[in-house]
Amino acid sequence: MMSIKNLLLFFSFILFSCQKESKPLPILFIHAEDKMDIHKRSKAKLVHIYHSQTQIFEGDIRYRGGYSLRYNKKSFDLNLKKKIPLGGLPKEDDWVLNASYVDKTFNRHKLGYDLFRKMNSNNIAPQSMYIEIYEDAQPKGLFILMQKLTAKVLGVNKKDAAAFVFKEPPVFYIDEMHLQDTLNIFQQKYPKLSVIDKKDFLMSFREFLLKSDEKVFSKEINQWIDMENIIDWFIILLLANAGDNIVKNFYLYKVDSIIPMRVALWDFDHSFGRDGDNEMNLNERPLNMKRSILFVRLWNNPYLNFNQRLMDRWHEHRNNQMISESEIHKMIDRNVRIIQPYINKNNRLWPKNSPDYYDDNDFYQELALMDSFIKSRIKDLDKLFCYPN
Numbered sequence: 001m002m003s004i005k006n007l008l009l010f011f012s013f014i015l016f017s018c019q020k021e022s023k024p025l026p027i028l029f030i031h032a033e034d035k036m037d038i039h040k041r042s043k044a045k046l047v048h049i050y051h052s053q054t055q056i057f058e059g060d061i062r063y064r065g066g067y068s069l070r071y072n073k074k075s076f077d078l079n080l081k082k083k084i085p086l087g088g089l090p091k092e093d094d095w096v097l098n099a100s101y102v103d104k105t106f107n108r109h110k111l112g113y114d115l116f117r118k119m120n121s122n123n124i125a126p127q128s129m130y131i132e133i134y135e136d137a138q139p140k141g142l143f144i145l146m147q148k149l150t151a152k153v154l155g156v157n158k159k160d161a162a163a164f165v166f167k168e169p170p171v172f173y174i175d176e177m178h179l180q181d182t183l184n185i186f187q188q189k190y191p192k193l194s195v196i197d198k199k200d201f202l203m204s205f206r207e208f209l210l211k212s213d214e215k216v217f218s219k220e221i222n223q224w225i226d227m228e229n230i231i232d233w234f235i236i237l238l239l240a241n242a243g244d245n246i247v248k249n250f251y252l253y254k255v256d257s258i259i260p261m262r263v264a265l266w267d268f269d270h271s272f273g274r275d276g277d278n279e280m281n282l283n284e285r286p287l288n289m290k291r292s293i294l295f296v297r298l299w300n301n302p303y304l305n306f307n308q309r310l311m312d313r314w315h316e317h318r319n320n321q322m323i324s325e326s327e328i329h330k331m332i333d334r335n336v337r338i339i340q341p342y343i344n345k346n347n348r349l350w351p352k353n354s355p356d357y358y359d360d361n362d363f364y365q366e367l368a369l370m371d372s373f374i375k376s377r378i379k380d381l382d383k384l385f386c387y388p389n
Contacts, residue, residue: 025342026050026087026145028097029134030061030076038063041079048086057084059093067277068101073141073350075099076133087129087145094148096126097133099141102278103269104352104366106130107335109144112240112268114331119232119322124154125265130339141346142339149264151190154253158190162257164198165190168248168266171206172292178247189251202252205261209293218303222260225294229262231313234295236265239323239377241283244270246292273373279358282373283380314385328374336367 029047036042041060048055059080068075076097083091100106113125126147133140147153149165156163169186170177179185184193186202205224212220221227237245249267254260270276275285289295298306317323343363353360361369382389 025130025132025142025338027132027134028086028145029137031136032061036061036063036076038065038069044078046078046080048084050087055084057082064096068099071099071101071356073099073101075143087131089127089129089145089147092147092150092153094150096146096148097131098128098144098146100144100269101350102276102356103274104357104361104363105332105370106142106144106339107332107367107370108240108269108271108274109146109267110335111328111331112236112242112271113146113265115239115323115328116232116236116265119236119317120228122226122229122262123232123264124149124262125268126153130335130342132342139345139349141349142342149251149266151253154251154264155255156190156253157256160256161196163190163254164188164201165251165253166198166202167251169202169252170247171202171252172209172247172294174291174293174296177206190253206293209297214301214303217297218301221298221304224260226260226262227309228313230294230298231310233263233265234289234298234310235314235317235323237287238381240268240271241273241281241285241287241373241377242268242271243281243285243287244276246287246289246295273369278356280369282369283377311385314381315387318382318387323378325375325378329371332367332370 027049029049031045032042033044034040034042039062041062044059044061046057046059048057057080059078061076061078063069063074064077065075078095078097080093080095083093085091086095098109100109103109110128113128116123116125126149128144128146131143131145133143149167151158151163151165154165156165165188167187167189170179171186177185181187186199188198191198208217208220208224233250236242245265245268249270251264251266252261253264255262267276273280273282275281289299298304314323321327347363352362379389381387
């Protein structure tokens with residue numbers, strides 16, 4: 001392992017090299033004091049280079065992920081001792097360094113997050129930026145730097161006793177809840193469980209979803225959830241065919257005692273033509289919204305007119321070009337221009353024909369696959385929602 005002195009000399013060399021590029025990506029160098037794993041955090045010294053400026057700071061780091069931990073290129077969970085504006089993003093002390101290993105386009109997370117935020121100013125998803133990572137001077141390739149969805153990022157009013165944040169609570173399962181932590185069954189993130197346990201509120205919400213009659217449901221559901229937010233969530237899941245996000249991979253939060261619960265996007269790589277393990281899915285496995293008791297109740301309620309509201313919202317997004325082939329391609333193209341110079345370097349570290357992948361598609365073939373999927377998917381949803389072509 002390199003000494004700090006040698007690391008700093010190496011960082012200086014990299015900084016000199018970066019100055020030759022017109023718009024280089026931010027770079028983060030990680031020096032962990034101990035061996036990392038998913039359960040144990042290691043103290044770390046970090047160097048951040050961006051726009052020819054160097055910052056040195058400390059924090060702790062561990063690997064993160066579930067299924068993705070089997071891959072050699074791993075994502076990181078990073079906590080800093082002070083808030084730093086990494087990659088020009090807003091100052092934070094909690095970050096995710098997403099390896100985006102199975103997504104050769106490096107676009108699925110970022111596209112989903114950016115599009116969801118654009119659909120409504122009240123929709124929240126992580127802000128993100130591309131970044132190069134080095135660990136003990138060894139290149140780890142291209143990553144997606146992402147905000148963690150903390151109470152602050154979600155705009156929670158900490159002075160309001162009704163506010164809370166849950167990470168993918170198993171509240172929408174129709175059958176038995178899938179519990180990841182029996183001590184914190186809804187994965188409460190804010191407030192601290194030791195301060196106050198908010199599970200009774202979500203248990204009441206689940207009871208309402210499961211047992212209320214149709215008239216009561218139609219009258220009271222808007223007191224529980226922000227319908228505009230849920231409709232946009234429904235639409236982006238349909239648009240991306242994001243089947244993994246129906247009952248998990250989201251945050252459920254309450255800003256204060258007045259605003260109903262909202263959903264924020266999280267882990268969106270199971271989307272836009274691929275499943276989360278990289279298996280191709282050009283709608284061979286369409287979304288099964290019947291997996292979610294919330295969507296079942298909304299869709300089937302005879303008094304809510306939810307289907308019409310979905311249709312109206314789809315027409316609104318199509319008419320203002322929020323959802324269109326051209327707009328989505330512009331978003332992808334902006335990302336491609338940023339990362340294109342770094343793709344070959346990343347591929348030398350993590351070859352595109354690894355046994356981890358279902359096929360040997362390269363970066364450009366994957367972009368073409370996304371292009372084909374988006375074109376077909378918008379056409380299908382236009383037909384579903386009776387949008388004139």
